[in-house]
Amino acid sequence: MKFTSTRGGQTATLDEALAQGIANDGGLFVPEALPRFEPADFAGAETIREIAGLIMRPFFSGSRLAGEIEPILAETFGFPIPLRRLPSAAGNLGLLELFHGPTAAFKDVGAGFLAACLGRLEGRREKPLTILVATSGDTGGAVAAAFDARPGIEVVVLWPEGRVSARQAHQLACWSDNVRSLAVQGAFDDCQALVKAAMADHGFQNLFRLSSANSINIGRLLPQCTYYAWASLAHFRETGRKPGFIVPTGNLGNGLACLLARSMGLPVGDVVFATNANRLVVDWLEGAEWAPRPSRATLASAMDVGNPSNMERLMHIFGDRDTIAAKVRAWSVSDEQIAGEIRRSHEEFGLALCPHTATAIDAWRHLDGGERRAQDWIAVATAHAAKFEQVVEPLIGESVELPEALRETLARPARFERLRPTLPALMTAMSGRLSLDGAAEARDK
Numbered sequence: 001m002k003f004t005s006t007r008g009g010q011t012a013t014l015d016e017a018l019a020q021g022i023a024n025d026g027g028l029f030v031p032e033a034l035p036r037f038e039p040a041d042f043a044g045a046e047t048i049r050e051i052a053g054l055i056m057r058p059f060f061s062g063s064r065l066a067g068e069i070e071p072i073l074a075e076t077f078g079f080p081i082p083l084r085r086l087p088s089a090a091g092n093l094g095l096l097e098l099f100h101g102p103t104a105a106f107k108d109v110g111a112g113f114l115a116a117c118l119g120r121l122e123g124r125r126e127k128p129l130t131i132l133v134a135t136s137g138d139t140g141g142a143v144a145a146a147f148d149a150r151p152g153i154e155v156v157v158l159w160p161e162g163r164v165s166a167r168q169a170h171q172l173a174c175w176s177d178n179v180r181s182l183a184v185q186g187a188f189d190d191c192q193a194l195v196k197a198a199m200a201d202h203g204f205q206n207l208f209r210l211s212s213a214n215s216i217n218i219g220r221l222l223p224q225c226t227y228y229a230w231a232s233l234a235h236f237r238e239t240g241r242k243p244g245f246i247v248p249t250g251n252l253g254n255g256l257a258c259l260l261a262r263s264m265g266l267p268v269g270d271v272v273f274a275t276n277a278n279r280l281v282v283d284w285l286e287g288a289e290w291a292p293r294p295s296r297a298t299l300a301s302a303m304d305v306g307n308p309s310n311m312e313r314l315m316h317i318f319g320d321r322d323t324i325a326a327k328v329r330a331w332s333v334s335d336e337q338i339a340g341e342i343r344r345s346h347e348e349f350g351l352a353l354c355p356h357t358a359t360a361i362d363a364w365r366h367l368d369g370g371e372r373r374a375q376d377w378i379a380v381a382t383a384h385a386a387k388f389e390q391v392v393e394p395l396i397g398e399s400v401e402l403p404e405a406l407r408e409t410l411a412r413p414a415r416f417e418r419l420r421p422t423l424p425a426l427m428t429a430m431s432g433r434l435s436l437d438g439a440a441e442a443r444d445k
C-alpha cells in the first residue's frame with residue numbers, strides 16, 4: 001500500500017508517512033486506495049484487537065512493520081473500549097466510551113498506535129526523531145504519555161497557556177526528559193501555525209529530524225477507524241441494524257475516521273459531526289465559503305479549532321461539498337447547550353459527560369423524532385468528565401471520581417517553559433537543551 005500527498009507531490013510507504021507526518025509538499029498523506037470489507041470478512045473476530053488486525057493488514061502491506069501488527073495493536077488497545085446502552089424513551093442510544101486510556105481521552109488510541117509504530121521504526125537510529133505537536137489540550141497529553149521515555153524519540157508539545165484545564169496542563173508537563181512542554185502565549189491556532197512553519201523551515205530541518213503527531217499524521221487516523229469498525233460490527237451482529245454515529249469533532253480527525261470506516265464497508269449508518277461554537281464545517285455544509293477563522297474558546301476546548309486540518313483530507317478523499325454533504329451532517333452546539341446537556345444527561349442517565357461528549361448527545365436530541373427512531377445511534381464519548389471537572393462538577397452538583405490512570409498521571413511532578421509564538425523563539429527553545437543529554441537520561445530508565 002502506498003500513501004500519496006493530498007497535494008500530489010509525494011508518494012510514500014506507510015513507514016515513511018508515519019515518520020514524516022506531513023508530506024514534502026505540505027500536503028497530508030492519504031492511502032492511495034481504501035480496502036473494501038464485508039461484515040462476513042470479520043467472521044470469528046470478536047475483540048477490537050482482532051477486528052483491528054484485519055482492517056490494518058492491507059495498510060501495512062510493504063511495511064517493515066507488517067509482521068508486528070499484533071504486538072502494535074496489543075500496545076494500542078491496552079485498555080477497554082466499552083459500548084454501553086443508554087436507557088432512553090426517545091430512541092436507541094449507545095455510548096462508545098473511548099476514554100479509558102492513560103490520559104482519559106480518545107486520542108490515547110491514535111497516539112498509542114503511532115508511538116508503537118514509530119518506536120519500532122525509529123528506536124535504533126542515530127539522530128533522534130523530534131516530534132512536534134500542537135495541542136488544544138488533549139492531543140499533547142496523549143502523545144506525551146505514549147512516547148514517554150521511548151528511546152530515540154523526543155517530543156516537543158506546544159499548548160496555549162490559559163486555554164487548557166489545570167489537569168490537562170499537568171498531563172502536558174509531567175513526563176520524562178524526552179518530552180518538552182512549551183506553554184505558548186497565544187491560541188491553539190498559533191501553536192498549530194508554529195508547528196507547520198517549523199516543519200517547512202530549512203533551519204529546523206537541518207538541526208532536527210522532525211515529525212508531527214497531530215491528527216495530520218496518518219498513524220493517528222488509521223487506528224481510529226478500528227473502534228468504529230468494532231462498535232458497528234458488534235451492534236450489527238446483535239441487532240441486524242447499522243448504527244448511526246454522532247462524533248464530537250474539531251480538527252475532523254475523529255469524524256473522518258468514522259466516514260472512512262463506512263467507506264471500507266463497515267456497517268455504519270448515518271454520520272453526524274457535532275461541533276462546538278466553532279461552526280465552520282456546519283456553515284460550509286450549508287453553503288458558506290470555506291473561510292478559516294480564529295478559534296473561539298468554548299467549554300469543549302479540545303474542539304476549539306478555527307481551521308480544521310483534516311478538511312484537506314476529507315475533500316481529497318470524498319470530493320466536493322455536495323458529495324460530502326450527502327455523506328455527513330454537522331450540528332453546532334453552543335456553550336449554553338453543552339451546559340444544559342451535561343445537567344440533563346446526569347439527571348436522565350445518571351452519567352457525568354465531558355463537555356465534548358455533551359455536544360454529541362445534544363446533537364442526538366436535535367435529530368427529529370422520526371430520525372431518532374428510524375435508526376439506532378451511537379454517540380462517541382471522547383473524554384472522561386474528570387478531565388474537565390471545573391466545567392462538569394458545578395453543573396451536576398457532585399464531584400467526579402478520578403479514573404485510576406489519571407490519578408497516577410496527576411501524581412507525577414510537572415514542569416514547563418513559556419514561549420512567545422514566533423519561530424525564532426521556538427528555535428531558541430528547541431536548540432537549547434533538547435536532544436542529547438535529556439534523551440540519554442530517559443534512555444537509561
Ligand SMILES: *Cc1c(COP(=O)(O)O)cnc(C)c1O
Nearest residue numbers: 138249250251252253254382383
Ligand atoms: C481532540 C478531541 C476532540 C476532537 O477530535 P478531532 O479528531 O480533532 O475531531 C473531541 N473531544 C475530545 C475530548 C478531544 O480531545
